[in-house]
Amino acid sequence: xxxxxxxxxxxxxxxxxxxxxxxxxxxxxxxxxxxxxxxxxxxxxxxxxxxxxxxxxxxxxxxxxxxxxxxxxxxxxxxxxxxxxxxxxxxxxxxxxxxxxxxxxxxxxxxxxxxx
Amino acid sequence: xxxxxxxxxxxxxxxxxxxxxxxxxxxxxxxxxxxxxxxxxxxxxxxxxxxxxxxxxxxxxxxxxxxxxxxxxxxxxxxxxxxxxxxxxxxxxxxxxxxxxxxxxxxxxxxxxxxx
Numbered sequence: 001x002x003x004x005x006x007x008x009x010x011x012x013x014x015x016x017x018x019x020x021x022x023x024x025x026x027x028x029x030x031x032x033x034x035x036x037x038x039x040x041x042x043x044x045x046x047x048x049x050x051x052x053x054x055x056x057x058x059x060x061x062x063x064x065x066x067x068x069x070x071x072x073x074x075x076x077x078x079x080x081x082x083x084x085x086x087x088x089x090x091x092x093x094x095x096x097x098x099x100x101x102x103x104x105x106x107x108x109x110x111x112x113x114x115x116x
Numbered sequence: 117x118x119x120x121x122x123x124x125x126x127x128x129x130x131x132x133x134x135x136x137x138x139x140x141x142x143x144x145x146x147x148x149x150x151x152x153x154x155x156x157x158x159x160x161x162x163x164x165x166x167x168x169x170x171x172x173x174x175x176x177x178x179x180x181x182x183x184x185x186x187x188x189x190x191x192x193x194x195x196x197x198x199x200x201x202x203x204x205x206x207x208x209x210x211x212x213x214x215x216x217x218x219x220x221x222x223x224x225x226x227x228x229x230x231x232x
Contacts, residue, residue, distance in 0.1 A: 106159040
């Protein structure tokens, strides 16, 4: 079964610091990759997604992520975080299997706290 | 509708009672997912429906949990004889089938279940 690992469970940064959140997955076949954000008290929102093509994808609010197939990774980055980025971030992998079956697996999430 | 709709948004129930949670996916989305998110924790996969295929029930935590979906429309998650550990947000998500750019997973706002 595929798995998704987010090794950083809780990250604390000062404003203007750079951010990189790790995401690794285990499935060797075709995947679509997603990062979702959940602000306090709100529902999950899509930050960015990768389906094919340029492995560097840009999302909303200055976030970007790079798909490195050889490393099974899809790390999330932002050059300069703001207090409003305080939230929980989830990586998700949609894996495609033979016969049209597909399954989405989420990582356990990373809580980001940005200190003003 | 425009997005994934879930009801009720909040439910307080007594231990031992049955509850039913409803999800109305985005029109045309063949894939529908249920997740559970306990307070302060990540997303726990429960069940996945894809068109008319047999659902993937591998995430259901016990036989008290069941879900149904009629065709490619509404889904109902039923929890029988609720326990306090069932208290959580139950999230529904839907997506279209395939690997294209439109294949984003969209989440509802969740049903907050509190078992007292």
